Amino acid sequence: ETNKGDLAEIRNExxxxxxxxxxxxxxxxxxxIQEAQRAAKAAAKEAGLSGKSTGAASGANPATSKQAKPAKxxxxxxxxxAPSTVASEKKVTERQPERDRxxxxxxPRMQFDDxxxxxxxxxxxxxxxxxxRNRVELFRHLPQYVHGTQLPDLESKFFQLExxxxxxxxxxxxxxxxxxxxxxxxxxxxxxxxxxxxxxxxTPPNKTLSRDLTAKVSSYVSFFIxxxxxxxxxxxAIRFLKNRIAKLPxxxxxxxxxxxxxxxxxxxxxxxxxxxDQVIVSHAITKVRDDDVLxxxxxxxxxxxxxxxxxxxxxxxxxxxxxxxxxLEGQGLLRRLxxxxxxxxxxxINAVSYIMHEVTRVFLGASSILSNGTxxxxxxxxxxxxxxxxxxxxxxxxxxxYKFHERVQLDSICANELGDPDxxxxxxxxxxxxxxxNWADNENLQLLNLTYDATPSDYVSMIITDYGMLPPTxxxxxxxxxxxxxxxx
Amino acid sequence: xxxSLKTRKLKHDxxxxxxxxxxxxxxxxxxxxxxxxxxxxxxxxxxTLGRSRTVxxxxxxxxxxxxxxxxxVAEGAPRYQGHALAKELVEKGIQTTVITDSAVFAMISRxxxxxxxxxxxxxxxxxxxxxxxxxxxxxxxRHAVPFVxxxxxxxxxPLYPHNPEVLLNELKSPSDLLDxxxxxxxxxxxxxxxxxxxxxxxxxxxxxxxxxxxxFITDTSMSWGHG
Numbered sequence: 001e002t003n004k005g006d007l008a009e010i011r012n013e014x015x016x017x018x019x020x021x022x023x024x025x026x027x028x029x030x031x032x033i034q035e036a037q038r039a040a041k042a043a044a045k046e047a048g049l050s051g052k053s054t055g056a057a058s059g060a061n062p063a064t065s066k067q068a069k070p071a072k073x074x075x076x077x078x079x080x081x082a083p084s085t086v087a088s089e090k091k092v093t094e095r096q097p098e099r100d101r102x103x104x105x106x107x108p109r110m111q112f113d114d115x116x117x118x119x120x121x122x123x124x125x126x127x128x129x130x131x132x133r134n135r136v137e138l139f140r141h142l143p144q145y146v147h148g149t150q151l152p153d154l155e156s157k158f159f160q161l162e163x164x165x166x167x168x169x170x171x172x173x174x175x176x177x178x179x180x181x182x183x184x185x186x187x188x189x190x191x192x193x194x195x196x197x198x199x200x201x202x203t204p205p206n207k208t209l210s211r212d213l214t215a216k217v218s219s220y221v222s223f224f225i226x227x228x229x230x231x232x233x234x235x236x237a238i239r240f241l242k243n244r245i246a247k248l249p250x251x252x253x254x255x256x257x258x259x260x261x262x263x264x265x266x267x268x269x270x271x272x273x274x275x276x277d278q279v280i281v282s283h284a285i286t287k288v289r290d291d292d293v294l295x296x297x298x299x300x301x302x303x304x305x306x307x308x309x310x311x312x313x314x315x316x317x318x319x320x321x322x323x324x325x326x327x328l329e330g331q332g333l334l335r336r337l338x339x340x341x342x343x344x345x346x347x348x349i350n351a352v353s354y355i356m357h358e359v360t361r362v363f364l365g366a367s368s369i370l371s372n373g374t375x376x377x378x379x380x381x382x383x384x385x386x387x388x389x390x391x392x393x394x395x396x397x398x399x400x401x402y403k404f405h406e407r408v409q410l411d412s413i414c415a416n417e418l419g420d421p422d423x424x425x426x427x428x429x430x431x432x433x434x435x436x437x438n439w440a441d442n443e444n445l446q447l448l449n450l451t452y453d454a455t456p457s458d459y460v461s462m463i464i465t466d467y468g469m470l471p472p473t474x475x476x477x478x479x480x481x482x483x484x485x486x487x488x489x
Numbered sequence: 490x491x492x493s494l495k496t497r498k499l500k501h502d503x504x505x506x507x508x509x510x511x512x513x514x515x516x517x518x519x520x521x522x523x524x525x526x527x528x529x530x531x532x533x534x535x536x537t538l539g540r541s542r543t544v545x546x547x548x549x550x551x552x553x554x555x556x557x558x559x560x561x562v563a564e565g566a567p568r569y570q571g572h573a574l575a576k577e578l579v580e581k582g583i584q585t586t587v588i589t590d591s592a593v594f595a596m597i598s599r600x601x602x603x604x605x606x607x608x609x610x611x612x613x614x615x616x617x618x619x620x621x622x623x624x625x626x627x628x629x630x631r632h633a634v635p636f637v638x639x640x641x642x643x644x645x646x647p648l649y650p651h652n653p654e655v656l657l658n659e660l661k662s663p664s665d666l667l668d669x670x671x672x673x674x675x676x677x678x679x680x681x682x683x684x685x686x687x688x689x690x691x692x693x694x695x696x697x698x699x700x701x702x703x704x705f706i707t708d709t710s711m712s713w714g715h716g
Contacts, residue, residue, distance in 0.1 A: 136586055138599060323666075324591040325566055335671070338687055347690040348566050348666055349591050350621030354654050354692045380591025383624050390627050412595035424587055427569055429668060435572040436587065444579040446586045448561075453595040 113140040134421075134439070134446045143229070144418045165197035168220045175228040181329075183233040183367045183403060184273055184301050190224065190234055194241060195265045198258055209257055210245050217241060229417050232368035232376065233403045240268055240402075272402040276466035277302055280398050281309050284363070284464050287396060292317040292360045295393075297349075297384045299329040300365020302398040304336065307363075311342050318343040320359060322352055324380045326423040326449060349380050352387050362388045366399040371479060372408045373457030373472025375399075379450045382412070385459035394461040401465045406479045412453040421447035510643070513708075517641030518543060520708035522550035528637065528706070533558035533601045536634075538590070539565030539619045540574035541606020543639045547706075548604075552581055559584035561600060563593050565619060567665035567691065590621050597628045604637045607697075609657075611650045614699030616640075617657055620692050626701035635703040642707045653696035663689030 112118060135144050164172075171193040174180040180189045194217065201216065203209045221238055224230065230238070244264045248257050280302055288294065288310040294317055296303050307319055319342055323330025330346065337344050347355050364385065366377040375381065375397050385395045409415055424447045425436035439445050457472035467478055521543055529535070529551040535558055537544055551558065560578055562585055564571035571587060578585045588596055597603075603625060607618040616622075616638055629636045650657060666689055 325564070325589050331667070334687070338672070341686070343684070343686055345688040345690055346663075346666060350566055350624065350695070351690055351692050353623035353695055354620065354658070355690055357654070378591075379589070379595055382594040383591060383628065386594060386627050386631065387624055411598045413599065416595075424564070424589060425572070430569065433569050433572060435576040439587075442579050444582060444584050445575060448586050448588045448592065448596075450588070450592045450595055453592070 111141045112143050134443065136446045136448050138413060139416070139418055139448070141414075142416060142418050144421075163219060164223055165193070165200060165220070167193040167196040168223065172223055172227040175224065182299070182301055183231050184277075184400070186231055187233040187237050188269055188273060191237055191241070191265050191269055194220065195262050198261050198265075201258065203254055209254060210248050213261075214242055214245050217245070232405050233400075236402050236405070237268065241265065268402075272466075273400060276400040276402070277305055279466040280400065280464050281305050283469055284396065284398060285310055285313065287361065287464075288315055288317060290316045293320065293358050294318070295320040295322060295352075295355070295359045295362045295384070295388070296333070297322045297330070297362075297364055297381055298324070298327075298378045299333040300363075300398065302400070303363045303365050304333055306398065307337060307342060308340055311340055318345065320345045320347065320355055322347055322349055322355070322380075322384060324349040325427075326419070327378075329378070349383060352384055356387050356391045356393065359388070359391075359393050362393055362395045364395060364397050366397050366403065367452060368403045368405050369397070369399050369463060369472075369475050370404075370409055370454075371406050371476045373460065373463075373475050374409055375455040375457070375460055375463075375472075376405075376409065376452055377455060379412070379453045382453045382455040382459070385455045389459045395459055396462050396464055397460050398464045401467050401478055401482050404465075404475055404479050404482065406476070409454050412450065416453075417451035419449035419451050421449050424449055514641060514643050517643065517708035518546040521639055521641065521706055522546045524706055525550040526554050526556065528602070528604075529556045529558055531557050534561065534599055535559070536561045536563070536593070536597060536600040536603045536625070536629075537574070537605055538563040538571065538593070538621055538625050539568065539605075540570035541639070543606045543641065544604055545574060545577055547639050548578060548583060549581055552583055559586070561586050561588055561596055563588055563590050563621070563625070565621060566590055567661075568619075590624075593621075593625055594628045594631075597625075597632050597634060600629075600632075600634055602635050602637060603629045604639060607638050607640050607644065608694060609644050609646045610638070610640055610705065611653070612647050613649055614702065614705075615650050615653070616697045616702060617650070617653065617694050618697055620695045623695045623697050623701075626697045630701050636697075636701055637704045637706060638702055639706045642709050645707075650696060654692070657694065657696070659693040661691045661693055663691055665691055 171180070171189045174189065175186065180186055197216070197220065198213070201213060203212055217238070221230070224234070241261075241264075244261060248260065252260065284306045288306070292315070294307065296307070296319065310317060319337055321330045321334045321337070321344055323334075323346065325348075334344055334346050345355070362384065364375070364377065364381055366375045366381075368376045370376055375385070377397075388395050421439075425439050427433050436445070436447070439447055460472045463470050463472055463475065465478065467482075470478070525547045529548075533556070535548070537560065548558075548560065560583055562571045562575045562578070564587060566589075575585045575587045605618060605622060605625070607616040607622070609617040611617065618638075626636050628634075672687055
């Protein structure tokens with residue numbers, strides 16, 4: 001427990017040693033501890049012990065290293081891990097507004113080719129992960145682990161892991177197995193799990209609720225990262241929750257504080273996801289006219305809602321669902337649309353040039369939209385948007401505002417999620433194609449299974465959010481305004 | 490007497506001409522591969538889609554001449570011939586990474602050159618290629634990556650492509666994309682207005698316009714670019 005307490009304290013510090021330390025203007029004792037640790041950090045740095053500017057080596061940032069650890073852990077596991085760098089960066093930026101609203105240099109993300117930090121992270125891992133063979137050189141900075149081993153391992157440990165609340169554990173297993181996927185789905189599942197955990201939480205003696213609960217939430221988050229790297233929507237939700245925990249007035253009793261947090265979570269889910277989706281649908285419906293041919297890629301929850309709502313309103317249109325390997329998410333969407341009686345065409349991503357002259361509008365979903373208007377979404381979205389742009393067809397991206405992020409990404413390689421490479425070698429229903437059966441034996445052969453890609457903003461005609469319909473250049477404005485509002489919520 | 494002599498001569502000429510064609514097709518690989526060293530140098534990253542024997546021989550020749558390069562092979566759904574090509578390339582010790590077709594745009598920023606084989610080269614310089622090639626060509630243009638087409642001269646076609654997506658294409662069975670079963674009763678024509686609720690598009694070829702192609706390498710021992 002002291003470990004967690006320390007972590008909480010360290011978390012309250014500025015993460016990297018290079019950033020000027022700012023005091024949390026609340027507790028004197030915390031300040032004293034921080035000063036002591038800062039002095040230790042400075043001493044260690046002078047002694048030349050700290051190897052990294054991120055302050056991992058100096059140990060003064062166990063918070064950072066704890067972030068790094070989940071990052072490394074996720075790196076090592078084959079389980080598709082979103083870059084834990086995203087998570088760690090989020091945690092840093094989460095703390096920044098608490099201190100002083102200045103925009104500091106963002107924390108450099110966890111890079112998984114750093115052996116030292118990867119080793120440290122491995123020691124703290126709950127899920128046993130083994131590094132994959134035949135890793136693609138270009139992606140050494142991302143975690144890649146052997147798939148298929150973690151789920152049975154975690155299931156067997158179910159009754160042994162006391163620190164993890166059962167609902168959190170259940171959601172982690174759902175992420176691992178792929179049962180829960182999609183930005184909104186994962187975020188809602190995570191928040192509901194946290195809600196349950198908060199309901200069952202009781203403050204240990206000699207601890208303050210906010211610090212201890214923050215540490216607990218952080219440990220749950222690192223568990224989630226081990227199961228599957230966080231999506232950007234999840235990162236933003238975690239930042240919101242930690243913000244609310246930190247802002248709890250000291251005078252509240254434990255039950256009042258817990259009730260307040262639970263209602264905050266409910267409000268977040270309702271306002272930022274459920275109602276936001278309804279607003280997006282109402283905006284987007286104005287863009288669907290009779291005799292439209294709408295193209296969509298993969299399976300986006302918002303786009304599905306738009307199509308169903310348009311069909312209910314009696315608009316005459318047909319839908320083209322473009323799908324791709326290995327996830328084949330479009331088939332699920334196709335099933336649901338056909339069940340509603342919507343006229344659909346199904347094709348694979350290679351045929352998108354063939355099908356594009358029939359199309360009048362393209363609706364795409366997004367995992368996140370970055371500050372320069374780049375759409376970070378399922379791999380293949382960029383190709384679809386590019387071909388639509390080449391044919392002069394408007395591309396409308398539908399994304400809730402809580403998924404926006406202030407970072408910028410130039411291409412799909414600096415931050416991504418690597419999935420299970422075995423899925424590429426096995427093609428369901430085509431047992432005759434066994435050319436890549438023993439791919440891991442051959443050191444010259446690698447399989448690459450990317451999960452996300454970055455669509456340049458010039459391919460996007462309009463972004464539809466719950467704040468309205470905006471051009472891609474307006475995203476940083478929303479991020480700025482949205483973050484301010486979040487703090488006042 | 491006279492007629493049978495003419496017939497025999499005619500047969501002989503036709504057989505000789507066919508033999509020439511066969512020889513031309515068989516030897517085109519060598520002549521094209523000779524030009525590999527002019528285009529592949531050191532530390533190159535090459536992208537290809539699907540499987541073309543011409544491309545395979547081209548890359549083998551570069552490897553023979555000790556040029557260093559690595560290859561990203563897009564699997565080329567729904568035939569997935571990229572898998573076969575990857576297997577053949579690693580047998581010769583070429584560093585190969587198999588990617589899905591959806592990842593082409595993501596990876597092309599790190600690629601030096603795209604080398605592909607095609608089905609036919611039309612009279613205007615456009616090519617009929619395996620489905621997905623237009624997407625690759627557009628991505629290559631966006632990232633200023635040369636799009637190189639290797640093809641034997643027997644693939645040159647005197648036709649001008651008019652509406653090539655429809656007229657010069659083949660649509661194959663939906664079973665490549667969807668399993669028979671849950672969707673099959675949506676694909677019948679017995680709905681109210683006679684149109685099925687679900688259509689599946691499975692084209693075989695793609696048309697790549699001439700402006701997207703940087704270079705043609707053929708066996709006429711003369712490389713030529715278009716436009």
